Amino acid sequence: MNKYFRELSVAFALALLVGALAIFAPHFFATQPLLSRLTAQTPALIAAIGMTLVIVSRQIDISIGSQFGMCAVIAGLLAAAKLPLVVVLAVAVGAGALMGALNGALVAWLGLPSIVVTLATMVTWQEALRLWQQGRLLNLPPGVQWFGLSQPAGQKVLIILAVLAAALAAWLMKNIAAGRRVYAVGTDAEAARLAGIDPRRTTFGVFVLMGALTGLAAMMNVVQSPQIQPTCGDGLEMKVIAACVVGGVAVSGGRGSLWGVFPGLLLLANVNPALTHFHVQAYWEKAIQGFVILLAVMADGLRSRRNR
Amino acid sequence: MSAPLLQLSGVQKSFGAVRALKGVSFELIAGEVHALLGENGAGKSTLIKVITGAHQPDGGTITVAGEEVSQLTPSKARALGIACIYQQPALFPDLSVAENIALRLEKTSAFHRIRWKESATRAKELLHRIGAEIDPAKEVRELSMPEQQLVEIACALGSGARIVIMDEPTASLTQKEQHLLFAVVRDLRAQGVGVIYISHRLEEIFALADRVTVLRDGESVGTNAVDQLNEAQMIKLMVGREVSSIYPPAEGVPGEIVLALKNVGCTASGVRGVTIEVRAGEIVGMAGLVGAGRTELARILFGITPADAGEISLRGQRIRISSPQNAIAQGIAYVPEDRRRHGVILEMPIAQNMTMAIHPALFPGSWLRFNTETKLAQDFIRDLGIKAYGPEAPGGSLSGGNQQKVSVARWLATKPKLLILDEPTQGVDVGAKAEIHKIIRALAKDGLAVLMISSDLPEILGMSDRIAVMRGGELTAILPGGSDAHTVMAAALGQSGKAAA
Numbered sequence: 001m002n003k004y005f006r007e008l009s010v011a012f013a014l015a016l017l018v019g020a021l022a023i024f025a026p027h028f029f030a031t032q033p034l035l036s037r038l039t040a041q042t043p044a045l046i047a048a049i050g051m052t053l054v055i056v057s058r059q060i061d062i063s064i065g066s067q068f069g070m071c072a073v074i075a076g077l078l079a080a081a082k083l084p085l086v087v088v089l090a091v092a093v094g095a096g097a098l099m100g101a102l103n104g105a106l107v108a109w110l111g112l113p114s115i116v117v118t119l120a121t122m123v124t125w126q127e128a129l130r131l132w133q134q135g136r137l138l139n140l141p142p143g144v145q146w147f148g149l150s151q152p153a154g155q156k157v158l159i160i161l162a163v164l165a166a167a168l169a170a171w172l173m174k175n176i177a178a179g180r181r182v183y184a185v186g187t188d189a190e191a192a193r194l195a196g197i198d199p200r201r202t203t204f205g206v207f208v209l210m211g212a213l214t215g216l217a218a219m220m221n222v223v224q225s226p227q228i229q230p231t232c233g234d235g236l237e238m239k240v241i242a243a244c245v246v247g248g249v250a251v252s253g254g255r256g257s258l259w260g261v262f263p264g265l266l267l268l269a270n271v272n273p274a275l276t277h278f279h280v281q282a283y284w285e286k287a288i289q290g291f292v293i294l295l296a297v298m299a300d301g302l303r304s305r306r307n308r
Numbered sequence: 309m310s311a312p313l314l315q316l317s318g319v320q321k322s323f324g325a326v327r328a329l330k331g332v333s334f335e336l337i338a339g340e341v342h343a344l345l346g347e348n349g350a351g352k353s354t355l356i357k358v359i360t361g362a363h364q365p366d367g368g369t370i371t372v373a374g375e376e377v378s379q380l381t382p383s384k385a386r387a388l389g390i391a392c393i394y395q396q397p398a399l400f401p402d403l404s405v406a407e408n409i410a411l412r413l414e415k416t417s418a419f420h421r422i423r424w425k426e427s428a429t430r431a432k433e434l435l436h437r438i439g440a441e442i443d444p445a446k447e448v449r450e451l452s453m454p455e456q457q458l459v460e461i462a463c464a465l466g467s468g469a470r471i472v473i474m475d476e477p478t479a480s481l482t483q484k485e486q487h488l489l490f491a492v493v494r495d496l497r498a499q500g501v502g503v504i505y506i507s508h509r510l511e512e513i514f515a516l517a518d519r520v521t522v523l524r525d526g527e528s529v530g531t532n533a534v535d536q537l538n539e540a541q542m543i544k545l546m547v548g549r550e551v552s553s554i555y556p557p558a559e560g561v562p563g564e565i566v567l568a569l570k571n572v573g574c575t576a577s578g579v580r581g582v583t584i585e586v587r588a589g590e591i592v593g594m595a596g597l598v599g600a601g602r603t604e605l606a607r608i609l610f611g612i613t614p615a616d617a618g619e620i621s622l623r624g625q626r627i628r629i630s631s632p633q634n635a636i637a638q639g640i641a642y643v644p645e646d647r648r649r650h651g652v653i654l655e656m657p658i659a660q661n662m663t664m665a666i667h668p669a670l671f672p673g674s675w676l677r678f679n680t681e682t683k684l685a686q687d688f689i690r691d692l693g694i695k696a697y698g699p700e701a702p703g704g705s706l707s708g709g710n711q712q713k714v715s716v717a718r719w720l721a722t723k724p725k726l727l728i729l730d731e732p733t734q735g736v737d738v739g740a741k742a743e744i745h746k747i748i749r750a751l752a753k754d755g756l757a758v759l760m761i762s763s764d765l766p767e768i769l770g771m772s773d774r775i776a777v778m779r780g781g782e783l784t785a786i787l788p789g790g791s792d793a794h795t796v797m798a799a800a801l802g803q804s805g806k807a808a809a
Contacts, residue, residue: 180667195664
């Protein structure tokens with residue numbers, strides 16, 4: 001069977017959905033709503049890059065929603081202080097990397113399970129943010145939203161940036177030694193260690209990168225609206241993990257690529273608008289998303305059973 | 309005389325192409341302690357698993373108390389009164405002694421109320437019967453290893469076992485605890501229980517057993533009364549065979565000293581005071597029983613569990629080996645045992661497996677160079693005669709012998725000065741085995757210093773220029789190449805044959 005069968009099947013499912021929409025609900029493709037829908041997915045797309053690395057290395061990070069909120073608020077405060085956007089971006093990414101480094105250090109060097117560590121940091125950042133901001137909405141000065149451009153122009157910039165980042169990341173994962181080490185550590189950490197790879201450093205690096213990408217994702221969210229909600233990252237982790245699972249990233253580590261994750265993300269994200277266009281009640285969204293995830297997991301389960 | 313408790317005749321068992329048992333006959337009568345003796349890999353564990361129903365034999369018959377049984381399963385074996393006490397007691401550490409015993413002996417439904425009093429009384433009674441002074445209310449995690457074994461024996465007794473198998477029960481016991489255990493075993497014998505006793509320690513067999521059956525290469529080579537044999541005869545029965553001449557001959561004279569160890573030890577892994585030298589072009593075979601500390605020594609040399617005592621020198625330079633990366637940088641390579649788990653990553657193409665230890669050297673600046681990698685893999689595939697459809701073939705698609713060659717290739721790619729091989733031909737078929745031997749000899753000829761750990765005695769004897777023997781974490785003898793099997797075995801078993809070279 002083709003090596004990329006799993007990735008192709010997700011892309012095929014997405015194409016099927018898009019194709020059906022093209023035939024039965026062509027107004028789905030009206031330019032402006034389409035641009036808006038795609039733009040809304042750019043932060044998740046960036047976060048999905050980090051999550052793919054984390055899951056391939058046989059870890060999990062459920063704190064990215066809280067990290068995202070934290071980075072967004074920090075970015076918002078700096079932007080409100082009229083600092084240049086480049087500086088704001090650097091600080092947001094740096095803050096994310098620091099929070100990721102904390103997760104990474106606890107997981108890699110203390111050997112704690114990542115689900116527990118990131119559960120703890122998730123709650124910690126969430127509550128810290130609540131205490132700090134008291135749920136306030138943060139107003140941004142003009143010139144931040146859409147980088148000061150018109151809405152369609154800003155959206156196009158974001159989409160192009162996200163696609164470039166995604167393509168670059170997908171290529172890097174397969175073409176630099178560090179990417180291969182992530183796969184090796186995720187498949188068999190002990191074997192990797194005996195081959196002279198330090199699994200702790202690899203794991204740490206993956207979490208730092210996850211954090212930095214979360215910071216970048218938060219920044220891409222900040223520039224989309226005139227205000228920032230401290231709760232803007234809630235649920236991001238589940239959305240992104242779901243995209244990874246649907247895209248064929250094995251939770252047992254070592255398998256999966258971004259070429260499956262991206263269509264997976266778009267597939268899940270388009271359930272809701274598709275329902276609207278097919279005039280189905282939007283209440284079905286979660287149920288259908290759950291069904292898609294279940295389908296993907298079952299496909300993986302059947303495949304690994306056959307391979308045994 | 310009544311029928312023997314247990315009788316096996318012509319029992320066979322194969323795992324794939326490996327014939328673990330080629331025809332074993334064995335008999336156990338009531339009220340005897342029957343020792344089972346054999347080298348590593350002679351088939352003892354497989355035989356036990358057949359008796360306890362964990363493995364189905366491919367041929368032969370098993371008779372329990374005069375009745376032939378077929379399709380033996382673990383639960384059926386238990387019902388027939390067969391109990392096995394393993395080296396590592398399989399008890400639940402968080403439950404009390406009484407609860408552990410009750411768990412083994414009671415078959416209750418999920419909602420049945422637990423009768424605390426009854427299980428406590430029974431536990432007390434059983435422990436008393438074997439003379440163990442253990443409080444049944446104690447949690448098992450608070451017990452020492454021998455106390456846990458006693459609990460296991462109590463379980464066996466409580467289940468009405470008539471056949472008790474003990475697999476190296478004294479491996480982790482002190483002298484005093486051993487005597488306590490011996491008393492219990494003799495007590496069992498007096499009660500008419502048949503005990504199958506497995507141990508590598510000949511002195512125990514002389515002290516305890518009535519009869520002994522020797523296994524060699526999956527066959528039983530005879531049953532004797534213990535008092536009719538002496539140590540030398542026993543060892544001879546275990547070793548038996550001639551060393552075949554298929555091994556490639558040594559060539560050239562060993563060169564400079566590559567590795568020198570002086571009193572090297574590591575508290576964590578139990579290795580003490582190892583002093584040895586390995587020269588360029590020399591193959592030093594490491595013999596010893598399983599658990600003698602050979603793999604532990606290799607792990608010290610590869611920086612996995614760094615040494616905390618003694619001196620290590622490489623080519624005359626004193627070094628510290630603190631991590632595998634560090635070891636690789638200094639020219640030490642380690643092909644681990646259990647390659648299916650840690651030697652090659654089965655999901656990865658063999659080309660990627662081969663370059664895994666040389667990322668920094670092969671890919672400066674971290675960019676992968678697929679052409680260089682493929683070229684390197686093709687060279688190794690040709691040089692080592694690896695049978696695979698190409699560098700892209702995943703590790704898991706290769707046979708055991710070819711996987712091992714890939715693992716060796718990974719380490720040759722690091723251009724090491726010292727190559728440590730841990731069980732290089734374990735689970736490899738005969739043809740591939742000879743090829744791997746040829747490769748190892750050729751590498752030594754090219755000036756590599758080779759340290760080869762093996763539990764395969766003929767391999768040690770056939771390949772080694774010198775033979776280092778370990779026992780209980782210590783180096784007990786360094787023998788010249790061409791030593792006979794008897795001498796090596798005696799050193800590994802801790803007999804008097806310390807003919808240091």
